[in-house]
Amino acid sequence: ILNVEQSPQSLHVQEGDSTNFTCSFPSSNFYALHWYRWETAKSPEALFVMTLNGDEKKKGRISATLNTKEGYSYLYIKGSQPEDSATYLCALNTGGFKTIFGAGTRLFVKA
Amino acid sequence: EAGVTQFPSHSVIEKGQTVTLRCDPISGHDNLYWYRRVMGKEIKFLLHFVKESKQDESGMPNNRFLAERTGGTYSTLKVQPAELEDSGVYFCASSQARGFNEQFFGPGTRLTVL
Numbered sequence: 001i002l003n004v005e006q007s008p009q010s011l012h013v014q015e016g017d018s019t020n021f022t023c024s025f026p027s028s029n030f031y032a033l034h035w036y037r038w039e040t041a042k043s044p045e046a047l048f049v050m051t052l053n054g055d056e057k058k059k060g061r062i063s064a065t066l067n068t069k070e071g072y073s074y075l076y077i078k079g080s081q082p083e084d085s086a087t088y089l090c091a092l093n094t095g096g097f098k099t100i101f102g103a104g105t106r107l108f109v110k111a
Numbered sequence: 112e113a114g115v116t117q118f119p120s121h122s123v124i125e126k127g128q129t130v131t132l133r134c135d136p137i138s139g140h141d142n143l144y145w146y147r148r149v150m151g152k153e154i155k156f157l158l159h160f161v162k163e164s165k166q167d168e169s170g171m172p173n174n175r176f177l178a179e180r181t182g183g184t185y186s187t188l189k190v191q192p193a194e195l196e197d198s199g200v201y202f203c204a205s206s207q208a209r210g211f212n213e214q215f216f217g218p219g220t221r222l223t224v225l
Contacts, residue, residue, distance in 0.1 A: 004153070034213070043114060044202070044216040089154065097142060097206075098167065099214065101154040 002026055004092050006102035013080050014110055020076040021105040023090035027071035032093040035064055035075055038104070039086045047075075047088075080109045113137065115217035117203050123223045129191040132220045134203030136185070142166075142206040143186050144214060145178055149199040160186060193224045 005024040013019050025033065032051045038044040048057040053068040061078045077084055087104040094100065116135045124130050136143045145157040157176070158168040162183035171178070175194070180186040190197055200221050204214040 009151075036216070041120070041218060041221075043218045046213055046215070049213055091154075097144075097159055098156060099144075100156070101146075103151065103153040 002029055002092070002094065002100050004090060004100050004102040006088075006090060006105050008105060009103065010106040010108070012108045012110065015080060015082060017080050017109075018076065018078045019080055019107070020074050021088060021107075023073045023075070023102055025071050025073075025090075025092045025100075027068055029094040030068045030071070030092065031095040033066060033073050034091040034093065034099070035073070036089040036091065037086050038089055044089060075105075077107070080107075082109045082111045085109045115203055115205050115215050117201075117217035117220050119220060120218065121221045121223075123225065124193055125225050126195055127192045129189065130193055130222060132188045132190075132201050132203075132222070134186045134188070134217060136203070136205030137215055140205035140207055140215075141183070142214075143180060144204045144206075145186070145188050146202040146204065147199050148202065148219075149196075154202060157188075190222075193222075195224050198222055198224045 007022050035047040036044040037047050048064045050066040055066040057064050063076045066073045087106045089104045091099045091101045118133045122130050141162050143160040146154045148154045156170040159166045160180045163180050177189045200219040202219045203217045206214045
């Protein structure tokens with residue numbers, strides 16, 4: 001059974017803090033890694049698709065890195081804002097159409 | 112372009128009742144997926160349609176769950192009879208059959224079984 005692990009489970013930060021969280025996956029089964037941002041009652045929003053070892057992607061204040069050899073990805077948020085509060089999900093694509101999700105990191109940003 | 116839509120947004124039913132969830136994928140997306148998230152846990156794959164055919168239903172928990180996609184457009188997921196452990200958020204996603212399978216998600220249906 002393939003597992004995608006995310007840590008921490010939840011995170012409380014102050015507005016302006018920078019933060020990061022981790023997604024770990026079995027490196028032998030890697031095809032692509034997806035990061036999503038999910039606010040309750042809304043659709044999970046795709047942030048990044050990462051495919052190559054060493055990939056770094058950036059979207060505004062959010063960036064992500066990928067290490068396929070050791071099986072992890074980091075998501076960074078610079079200068080957190082209250083509107084960044086959400087659950088951040090990573091999902092492993094092992095090839096084909098099946099996608100395996102982690103449980104998510106719930107971020108709370110206090111003004 | 113309209114995104115993936117799901118109906119209803121919330122459903123509260125009693126144990127033993129039947130509920131049918133609906134998903135309308137993005138127009139032109141042949142691939143449609145159903146997922147479920149139980150509170151605090153990971154989003155788990157239920158099944159995958161390619162057009163009207165079930166490509167992979169390995170995640171369906173038991174025979175109380177029935178998914179259909181007649182005509183290859185919208186899909187329904189029926190739970191009959193519902194049990195307490197079926198409570199959770201049911202997501203639908205769709206994708207085109209190319210690239211790294213970027214999936215576009217609907218907002219989910221929150222199902223509560225009392």
